[in-house]
Structures are given as structure tokens and as C-alpha cells.
Amino acid sequence: MKQYRITTLNEFIIRRQANIPYAKGELSRLLHHIGIAAKVVNKKVNKAGLVDVLGTAGKENVQGEIQQKLDVFADMQFTTALKDSGECCGIASEENQEIITFDDELANDGKYIVTMDPLDGSTNIDVNVSIGTIFSIYKRISPRGHKAELRDFLQSGNRQIAAGYVIYGSSTMLVYTTGRGVNGFTLDPAIGEFCLSHPDIITPEQGRIYSLNEGNYTNFPEGLKQYIKYCQEKDEATHRPKKARYIGSLVADFHRNLLKGGIFIYPPTANSPNGKLRLLYECNPIAFLAEQANGKASDGKNRILDIVPQNLHQRVPFFTGSRIMVERAEQFMKDHS
Ligand code: AHG
Ligand code: MN
Ligand code: MN
Numbered sequence: 001m002k003q004y005r006i007t008t009l010n011e012f013i014i015r016r017q018a019n020i021p022y023a024k025g026e027l028s029r030l031l032h033h034i035g036i037a038a039k040v041v042n043k044k045v046n047k048a049g050l051v052d053v054l055g056t057a058g059k060e061n062v063q064g065e066i067q068q069k070l071d072v073f074a075d076m077q078f079t080t081a082l083k084d085s086g087e088c089c090g091i092a093s094e095e096n097q098e099i100i101t102f103d104d105e106l107a108n109d110g111k112y113i114v115t116m117d118p119l120d121g122s123t124n125i126d127v128n129v130s131i132g133t134i135f136s137i138y139k140r141i142s143p144r145g146h147k148a149e150l151r152d153f154l155q156s157g158n159r160q161i162a163a164g165y166v167i168y169g170s171s172t173m174l175v176y177t178t179g180r181g182v183n184g185f186t187l188d189p190a191i192g193e194f195c196l197s198h199p200d201i202i203t204p205e206q207g208r209i210y211s212l213n214e215g216n217y218t219n220f221p222e223g224l225k226q227y228i229k230y231c232q233e234k235d236e237a238t239h240r241p242k243k244a245r246y247i248g249s250l251v252a253d254f255h256r257n258l259l260k261g262g263i264f265i266y267p268p269t270a271n272s273p274n275g276k277l278r279l280l281y282e283c284n285p286i287a288f289l290a291e292q293a294n295g296k297a298s299d300g301k302n303r304i305l306d307i308v309p310q311n312l313h314q315r316v317p318f319f320t321g322s323r324i325m326v327e328r329a330e331q332f333m334k335d336h337s
Contacts, residue, residue, distance in 0.1 A: 009035050009174060009185045009194035016178065026111055027137070027162065030087045031176070034135060035194055037081035038166040038174055041074045041118075041133065042187060045168040048125060062097040062313055070125050071095060074118035074133060088112050089140055090148030092312050094281055099312065101147045112161065113140050113152045115281040120165075121249025130169035132251025136285035137162040153312060157284035157305035164285065165251045175201070175255070177292040182258075198259075203295040207261025207322035208238070211246045211253045219269035223300075223336035227329045250277065254286055254320065258293055263325040267300065268317040275317040279309055283318050296326040300333045 007015075013028045048070065061071070075095040082088040083102045089110035090101040094117045102110070114137050121131040139161055140152040164176025172187040174194050184198030210231045217225070231242040245262070247253050253264050266275045277283050287297030287304035297304040297320035307316065319326050 006188075006193075007196040009196070012183065012185070012196055016180075026087045027178070030082070030085045030112055030114075030137065031162065033081040033085035034078070034164075035174060037077045038133065038172070038194075039187065039192065040077050040081075041070075041166070042168055042172045044070065044073055045125075045131065048128075061095050063094075070131075071119040071122050078116055078118050078133065078135070082114050083107060086110065088114055089144075090114075090152065091116060092153045092280060093118060094278065094313075097313075099148065099150060099153055103147050108146055109144050111139055111144060113138050113148055115153060115284075117278070117281045120251045120282070121247070124247070124249050129247060129249065130167060130252035130255075131249050132168060132255075133166040134251060134281055134285050135164055136160055136281060136288070150312075153280065154309045156308050157279075157287055160284060160288045160305075163288040165255070165289070167251050167255050169252060169255075173197070173255075175258075175289065177289050179288075179292065182289055182293045201258060201293050203258045203290070203293040204261030204322055205294065206237075206324040207242075207257060207263065208240075209243050209245050209257055209260060209262030210265070210325070211244070211257060211262060212265040212267065213246060213248070214244070216267075216269050219271060220267055221269075221333065221336070223333035224265070224267050224329070226336055227332035230328070230332065250282055250286065254290075257321045258289070258295070261322045261325075263319065263321040263329060265329065266318045272315070274315040276315060277318045279304070279307060279314050279316045280312060283316050283320075286318075286320060290320045294323065295321055296323045298326060298330060300330060 013031050017023045017028045086106045087110045089107050090099050090113050092099045092115045117134040124131050138155050142149040142152050162178045166174050173184050175184040182201040185194035186197040188195050266277045268275050283304050290297045299317045300319050319329050
């Protein structure tokens with residue numbers, strides 16, 4: 001019988017760490033704890049139809065949206081795991097207006113801060129559609145030994161140390177980067193481990209999928225309307241129109257396009273000139289992954305990773321995916337601005 005060599009997430013992290021001289025294992029420990037929280041949340045997501053986790057928790061988050069129960073659960077699990085790692089001095093989460101600082105001796109000495117969207121695509125929970133968790137890791141700027149400060153979180157995306165997402169889909173995967181390529185791990189439920197299944201992910205430079213909420217079409221900028229028309233026409237290479245695919249979970253839409261080639265757009269609209277998605281814990285981590293996989297991410301004009309954040313929950317228009325598609329969309333936006 002053929003023997004397959006399995007590489008677990010933890011083995012992979014440790015092996016990577018060994019390649020970095022002077023690495024003390026702090027980031028590895030942090031990633032390890034994120035992996036643990038992902039498994040706990042995954043269990044809960046799987047049981048969503050069985051136990052009382054569906055529906056709203058009755059509280060509104062800072063965006064004025066009603067939180068689902070799983071949002072609260074995921075937020076709690078990841079927050080606890082990050083605190084327990086001892087390497088993280090504070091977090092910013094979609095679910096909390098302000099930063100959370102873990103103000104004890106161990107945490108204050110932590111070198112990293114984390115931003116996260118604990119449950120992305122939450123409106124899809126009760127209809128059995130893929131959802132996700134997004135995270136981003138930075139080195140703090142403020143001195144170690146003290147509480148984390150707001151300025152630790154308002155760093156531009158090009159300073160990310162690591163970023164990734166967990167997708168709770170037909171299988172559960174953790175995909176992350178530390179700036180040396182993108183690797184994907186699939187959770188094997190039989191052994192309860194994330195196993196390396198998608199090493200060195202590279203996204204096709206040209207794709208056939210375009211993903212955006214066309215329900216907002218009348219409020220789209222003219223350049224985007226023209227780009228959509230272009231996608232719907234037969235292209236020169238394949239003589240076929242592109243395919244429209246939109247799940248409504250950023251993680252799931254991005255993940256599909258990453259593997260198959262495509263573009264994801266959450267554009268500016270007449271009512272929301274900055275779009276909907278949040279820079280710190282949605283766009284920056286996804287942009288880091290996109291670039292590490294040879295793709296691109298912009299706000300329609302400028303590189304996402306170069307934007308200097310002004311506040312924790314700021315929104316930004318988002319164009320990401322296959323390089324040639326993003327560049328073409330940017331060109332349409334420019335030509336009609
Ligand atoms: P969240 O569930 O964290 O609030 O995020 C939902 C986001 C994102 O996942 C998705 O791409 C987008 O909202 C969908 O928005 P529309 O329903 O406006 O298309
Ligand atoms: Mn989200
Ligand atoms: Mn969310």
C-alpha cells in the first residue's frame with residue numbers, strides 16, 4: 001500500500017521557524033493557538049443545525065449589524081486562544097468597538113497584536129453556506145512590558161507579519177502566509193489535525209470568474225459598470241463570457257477565486273463611497289495573501305497594503321484576485337473617473 005507522508009500545521013510551522021535564524025518560536029506559538037481556536041469553532045459550526053447556536057445573540061456590533069450567536073462564540077474562542085498564547089498583547093475585532101488589551105504581565109510582554117473578523121459571512125450561517133475567520137498579525141510598535149496601544153493597530157498592511165483565514169466549507173481549511181508564499185491546510189476530522197494539502201498556492205494571473213453583488217448595480221461607478229459589461233462579453237482568448245459567482249462570504253468567494261482564478265470586488269457605491277469591507281481585518285489580510293499568491297489587491301486605484309489606517313473599523317473599496325483582472329478593472333475605473 002502506498003504510504004502518504006502527512007505534514008501537520010504544527011510541524012510545518014516549526015519547520016519554517018527553524019529556517020529563520022534567531023526565531024524564538026513566538027510567532028509559531030501564536031499560529032498554533034489560532035489553529036486550536038479554529039478547530040473549536042469548526043466543531044461548533046458543524047453542529048450549527050443541531051444545537052442552539054443559530055439566530056442572533058440579540059446584540060448589535062459596532063457596524064449596527066445584529067450579531068449572530070456564532071459570531072459571539074467565535075470572537076470569544078479566538079480572543080481566549082490569543083490571550084492564552086502569551087505572545088499577543090492585544091486584539092482588534094470586528095465585534096468590538098475598541099481594542100482589547102490583555103493587561104497582565106505575560107501578555108504585556110507579548111510582541112504581537114492581532115486583528116480579526118472572527119466570523120465572516122455570518123448571514124450565511126443558518127443556510128449551510130461556507131463562512132470563515134480572517135486574521136492578521138503585526139509586531140507591536142509600543143514598548144514591550146506595557147499595555148498595547150491604539151497605534152499598534154493602525155499600521156499599514158505592508159507591515160503584516162502573518163495573515164490568513166479559516167474557511168468552514170465542504171471541508172475546513174486554514175490558509176496562511178508569513179510573507180514567504182501561501183500554504184493551505186485541510187482539517188482531517190479523523191485525526192483532528194490541519195494537514196498540508198495546498199502547498200505554495202499561486203493564483204492564475206488571468207481568471208474567468210467575477211464576483212460582486214450585482215444587486216447594487218445602479219449605484220456602481222460608471223467604470224465598474226463598464227468592466228462588468230466587458231466581463232459579460234466574449235473575451236479574446238476563450239471566446240466565452242466570464243462566469244458570475246458570488247457567495248456573500250468574502251472568505252469563500254476569495255478562496256474559490258484564489259484557486260481557480262478570478263476577481264472579487266466590493267466597490268464604492270453612491271451610498272457607501274468606501275464600500276463595505278473593513279481595512280484592518282478583512283481587506284489587509286486578504287490583500288497580503290493575494291499578493292503572496294502572485295495576485296493583486298487595490299481599492300480600485302491604490303495598493304491596499306499601502307493605505308495608512310485612520311481608525312479601527314474603517315472601510316475601503318476592495319478589488320482583489322488575479323493580477324490581470326484587477327489591472328483591467330482598475331483601468332476601467334480610471335478611464336471613467
Ligand atoms: P461579516 O459577516 O463579517 O459582517 O462580513 C460580511 C461581508 C463579507 O463576507 C461579504 O463579502 C460581504 O459582507 C457581503 O456583502 P453584501 O451582502 O452587501 O454583498
Ligand atoms: Mn466579514
Ligand atoms: Mn464578521
